[in-house]
Amino acid sequence: MKPPAFEYHDPVELEPALELLRRYQGEAKILAGGQSLLALLNFRLTRPVALIDVNRIRRLSYIKEQDGRLCLGAVTRQRAVEFSPLVREKLPLLAEATRLVGHLPTRTRGTIGGSLAHADPAAEYPAVFSALDGELVARGPNGERVLGAREFFQGLMTTALAPDEVLVEVRLPLMTAQCGWAFEEFSRRQGDFAIVGVAAQVCVVGERCKTARLAAAGVGPTPLRLERAEQTLEQDGLSERSIAEAAARAAEQTEPPSDLHATAQYRRHLTRVLTQRAISRALARARGERR
Amino acid sequence: MAAQRFIGRPVKRIEDLPLLTGRGVFIADLPFANLRHAAILRAPYAHARILGINASRARGAPGVVGVITGNDVARLTRPFAVGVRAPVKYYCMATGKVRFVGEPVAVVVADDRYLAEDALELIEVEYEPLPAVIDPERAAAPDAPVLHEEAGTNVACRRKMTYGDPQRCFEDADVVVKAQFKFPKYSSTPIETYGVAASYEPGSGVLTIWANFMGPFILHSLLARSLNLAENRLRLIVPPDIGGSYGIKTSIFPYMALLGLAAMETGVTVRWIEDRREHLLAASSGTDRVAYRELAARKDGTLLAMRARWLDNVGGYIRSPEPGCAFRPIGNWVGPYRVQSLDIDAGVVMTNKCPTGPNRGYGCGHLYFEIERMVDMLADKLGMDPAEVRRRNLIQPSQFPYRTPTGGLYDSGDYPAAFERALKTADYAGLRREQVQARAQGRLFGVGLALAVDPSVSNMGYISVALDPEIRGRPGYLPKSGATEAITIRIDPLGKISVILGSTPQGQGHRTILAQVVADEFGVELDDVTVTDEMDTFTRLWSVSSGSYSSRFATVGASAAAVAARKLKAKLVKHASYLTEIPEQALEFADGQVRPRAGGQPALSLKELAGRVHWNAAALPEGIEPGLEATAVFGFPEAKSPDALDRVNSSNTYGFIAEVMAVEVDPETAAVKILRYVSVHDAGTIINPLIADGQILGGALHGLGGALYEELVYDEDGQQLCASFMDYLVPTAAEAPQLQIEHLASPSPFTPLGAKGLGEASSMTAPAVVANAVSDALRPLGIEITELPITPSRLWHLIEKARMRKP
């Protein structure tokens, strides 16, 4: 399990990276944290002509608050996200999800942009990104463009990034007051990709649900925004019955795959269970209960 | 008996310091001059004919020294011998057909592993895919695709054996329980993969092979024959450290032949380190088994007879020491129960999966999963407490040594006491009360029990049960038996002690154990004893049964050390008698010196005596050989070959295990949570409780891995679906349950120290106890677990189905 030969570049600035991408005409791959890409290379399941390592581009690594949003440089380490006081305070759903991404030693290298660009449907970040309607900034030869979650995830491990584009920034809206969050995940072992995961952020006004943001991982080729469940909560309120109804509608919305670890029916069932748990836990937090 | 200052104490391990500081020496760490590296091309099909291999591009690739293909293997080697009659030709690499995904097809030797893997991609192989068969029952059907045309069938071996009068028992029974069981294919996947290095010296004709091989060394003979070498031209060396094995590294031997051949053909020293993908695809595992069982009993719970028909799936080839999977536990087929009648139909079948071999608990995990589940089903049918059914059938302490109907000789034990201890430690009655409350709240709470007789030190003879007694009775048939270990102890001129053995420890702490035993025998400090255990077939004493498998070391290895020490002490006493002119009978060896039994002077220290023997050899009296060393070969008189009625004492010591587990099943996700796990062991004298508990803990998690997480899954075409650690789920620290261990000690009368093995221990009970606990939790739904692993997805479907049945 040794990687095939490749050409290697590790520019310290973005522009030369873009120039290299253009030069290799789709035959190069961006190497970010490498926690998936290097494994694929070791298995020889991918064989790019060149790797363009963006780890030395310092200015792609930052976490900042700007215009009511949390902006993260694409090469920000998951470990930095995990331990960032800003993230914990302003977007705790992201902090909670981060702790479920692999293990600490893989989060040391793994990056938020790398995870989103890899677009594994069972991964946590794409679900959070989808739930919160995040934005991605991609830089290409013609400058920057901003992509929303819906257009970004196009299919199984396929994104809207063009071969000559680099992901440079991830933007997520900050959580506002009277909101709660939860990332519920079921995996067979600690640290594994989820069989099913559900990201939830629920904001309340008194007994009413102002906004519900829900998305599931592991139930299809891309992260799945659970709109029907969101609508149920926003229209029918936050009674137990309404939460159960929302969870049922979440499950209905899925068309999950069957694989070695779980059947489609079981995944659909888990979507209901985890959606219900995620909403309940998020709600308790929104109401200021410690859970 | 020497005073015991170290035996029985949790002595910290001698092995630990180098391993904790990165100074261990594993196969991949061994330095060699001018070393080259091998990579192996593997079959992408489960079953296919090889129409042609073109390696010319690979031969010309950068850094490539040579390429070996199946043609070379067919030309230069012979198939490995195996203990069944089916004419299956198993070579160290595919020679014409591939029979499982991952089977070696070609070897590239190159300057480094990267280049070797590059060259693999240049080898062109033309295949004609053939239909594959994966399921053992399907493979045994007459219309199944046949893997080995010479054999004409996929059934490698089938034995029907009857003990006692099962037919009558079943006729007389008040109740008969029947069930089908499926045991999964799983492996202990050591974190260090296989590794082999080989070097050939044409001048002497000696092929040296280094490998993290664990024995048994009967496989040395098989290797020599396969490579057409005299046994004394084949040198096997085991590195100082092996990164885990649990049975799996027995089955490395085909790669030892393959790399040996590569070294001979290319003329270079070459090393191959298996990668994880190769390991999961093509190393080894236990068998998957389909079993049909019946249990006859009286309505008071008395067990009368067992009937079992099973098929063990050994994969693409039956590879030695298979069919051990079917027969290793023959002597303890009745477990701890007083059953006298058995009807056994043991089948071993080949399919297009990776070949199998020993895996921790070899054959016993299957056995006790089936028996202990049956006992619980019986208890349920009779409306009895499963603990009570077990109590009524246990072999009693007064019955030891106990001869089982299948020929096992259980050496010692107090099964009822150990069982009651387990029940008490776990507060079984309290758990049952908790269960009543939990069920009232709609919770799925269950309590499981499992008992097992834990066999150790396999008698090499058991494997010949695979042959019909008529064949074993023919003139010229060489009967097989025995289980021996040889150890040499030497005292140097300054009185320090060296112990030399040929075991192949994989983390079991043999050096520490022997330092404890020998220090106690001589009454010296641990520091005074050095133990060397790096097996080398040219310098160590060994025989066919040598190696570190079947939980044998604490029993046969420690015994050999004690006997060798006693020989040496006798010699020292003899010499002291000559020096002091006190009769030998009036002297004793105690506290590191030879002194009068009555006490007082003269007392001669070890150092003083050793000095006199070494430095003044000419002054030794007649009848005393010069030098201060002794070798003992320890063996068991009861390790006989099978008799004409298929009875054999398949192991030499038999411990006992009693376990209690409480679980709760999440009714929504079907996840199983282990709430309480108690394991009581009687393995006779415990030499080092720290090490003993470590073995039990590790074994338990292996068993739970197979029961809850791990399975080598294949699709219908024979593609293996879990060739990475992403998909083959080894339990982590987050999944490991707390385990409370207790010991009872019924010393074995057959060993000088009274010790029995416990290296496999709870690996054989964990599948049974968790399956019983989960079944108990789901009893309100009428679910019986008969198939492992109990994955949440599989369990949820069972629950859904049951809920449909009983709304």
Add this chain to the structure above:
Amino acid sequence: MSESRRIRLKVNCEWRESRAAPRKLLVDFLREDLGLTGTHVGCEHGICGACTILVNGEAARSCLMLAVQADGAELTTVEGLAAHGKLHPLQEAFREHHGLQCGFCTPGMLLTAYDLLCVNPAPDEEEIRAALSAVLCRCTGYLGIIEAVKTAARRLREAISK
């Protein structure tokens, strides 16, 4: 490009230099080029954790890094854990609690535990288990390792408070 590159890095407080092709994995570079065979290869896809080392003070998989990526970095391998011949409290505790048997996963286990205690000096059992789940061990059943980490954490805290 794909030609070999000069790599200069600090390993266990010592500057080392060698050359490697870009595709060479960091773990192979440590073992083969720098002779540091204490770091082990167990799966080469980042799951087993046997190859875990510290990169700039933080635990990382050396099978999922290229050697060229470590140019200029500061690494700690298991060989660098004991200082001046004195075992680190984690190493001591592993020995006391029988936290190792074959010892193959041990280097990765030690450095993962080290990293945990850096970010969380007083972990509870659940946190220890979650952190150690990054490394697979097949010998011990983990309980000895968990106890060892608890013991070492306590001793390290005591040493600091003194």
